[in-house]
Structure formats: C-alpha cells, structure tokens
Amino acid sequence: MKVGIIGSGIVGQVLAKAFTSEGHEVMLGTRNTSKEEVVKFKKENQKIDTGTFEQTAAFGELIVLAIHGSSYEEVINLAGKKNFGDKIVIDATNPIAAAPPVNGVLKFFTSPDESLMEKIQKQIPHAKLVKAFNSVGNGQMYKPKYKEGKPSMFICGNDDAAKKTVADILSSFGWETEDMGKIEAARAIEPLCILWCIPGFIHNQWTHAFKLLKA
Ligand SMILES: NC(=O)c1ccc[n+]([C@@H]2O[C@H](COP(=O)([O-])OP(=O)(O)OC[C@H]3O[C@@H](n4cnc5c(N)ncnc54)[C@H](OP(=O)(O)O)[C@@H]3O)[C@@H](O)[C@H]2O)c1
Secondary structure (H helix, E strand, C coil), X not given: CEEEEECCCHHXXXXXXXXXXXXXXXXXXXXXXXXXXXXXXXXXXXXCEEEEHHHHHHHCCEEEECXXXXXXXXXXXXXXXHHCCCCEEXXXXXXXCCCCCECCECCECCCCCXXXXXXXXXXCCCCEEEECCCCCCHHHCCCCCCCCCCCEEEEECCCHHHHHHHHHHHHHCCCEEEECCCHHHHXXXXXHHHHHHHHHHHHCCCCCXXXXXXX
C-alpha cells in the first residue's frame, strides 16, 4: 500500500520505518521538507520519500496522523480536506494541552465527553478514522518484545472494514488488537496516554505497554 504519514516527529518517523519494513511505500509529511531533522531522516532512510502535508495526504492510499494534537485543524487544512476523501486514516494523536503535567499527570484540552478523534472526524467526515498507537511509546510501536506476550492495542472507529485493515497492520507490527467499538470510545482510549505517561514522568519508565487480560 501507499502510506502517507502526516507528521515528522518521532512517531511519524518510527511508523514510517515500520510501514517500510513491512513492504509498504511510504511518504513522510511535514510543513518544511528542508527542516534539519527531516533532511537527516531522508538521508538515513532512502526508501522513504518526504513531502508537504498536502503531497503526503494526496500520496497515501492509507494515511496516518502523527501530529501535535492542538495543530489538527491547521494540519488538515494544509493537507487539504479533499485529499483525505474516504481513505482509512490511522489517528495516533493525543489532545495534550500546553500546560505542564501535575505530579506526572498530563493535561488534555478535551473534556471527558469528547475526544480529539471526534474533532478530527468532524473536519474530514468521509474519512475512515481508526484510533491506534496513541497509548504506547514510540519505542514499542513496532515489534514490541515482552515476556508476557503480545501487548494490546486499543482501537476504535466507525468503519468496520477500516478497523479490520488496521488490525491486520497491527498484527504485522506484533500487536494484539482490542476493538473498543465506535468513535466515542476514543474518549476512553485517548486518556490511556495520560496513564501510560505517569510511570515515565515519576519513575523514568517508558517501555511498558498495556495488555487486556481475559478470564
Ligand atoms: N512521542 C510518543 O512516543 C507518542 C506516543 C503515542 C502517541 N503520540 C502522539 O503522536 C503525535 C505525534 O507526536 P510526536 O512526538 O511524534 O510529535 P509532535 O511534536 O507532537 O508533532 C510533530 C508534528 O506536528 C506538526 N506540528 C506541530 N505544531 C504544528 C502547528 N502549529 N501547525 C502545523 N503542524 C504542527 C509538526 O510539523 P512539522 O513536520 O512541520 O514540524 C510535526 O509534523 C502527538 O499527538 C502525540 O501525543 C506520541
């Protein structure tokens, strides 16, 4: 598949390499392809193209959103709403507020009865959004290794076929998928990021992942 990764930060870079390792054709999107980190990334990953947000959204048959949460409106406008069409869009973003964490607890700019994913879906209503990758560190996103077995990736979204495609991708990346249902489930999945970050901020532990145990 042609995969357009919108976001040149660490998450975008890790997922771009992961999709490439699985045989997909990847473009990494940024506002500025001349940015030092992006030039370095392209030099080190010659199979991966870089482009503007607009070029990347147009390129992708499947799109990944790996952008700073609060910039979602600006990024979608730069990428061009029409370029999302009815494509599958993996949403890895979190609505992290600018205010610093309190005792390791991040602040969100959303309230408990809404999610960033729902705000994004309103901008691109025909896109098949699937939440994934938001509540694990970038170091464990691809082929995570735990002695307890495969960790669980919580996903949600309104389109069942899109979730099946994303579950297949997650299997190839070494994850078990836990489908939490429709888009409103993002109100529960996004805050898992707050929980995931606490051991990081208070104990400098950043390598854990969630697993759903079932009796
Ligand atoms: N870091 C992790 O391990 C981790 C794990 C799970 C989920 N997440 C989530 O994944 C997302 C990406 O995280 P990240 O750490 O890779 O990077 P990030 O710094 O949160 O986002 C970087 C991307 O956002 C774009 N951006 C930033 N401000 C912007 C603005 N004002 N207007 C337009 N674009 C803007 C940047 O554009 P340029 O390319 O032009 O610089 C870049 O592409 C976040 O929502 C984060 O919460 C992160």
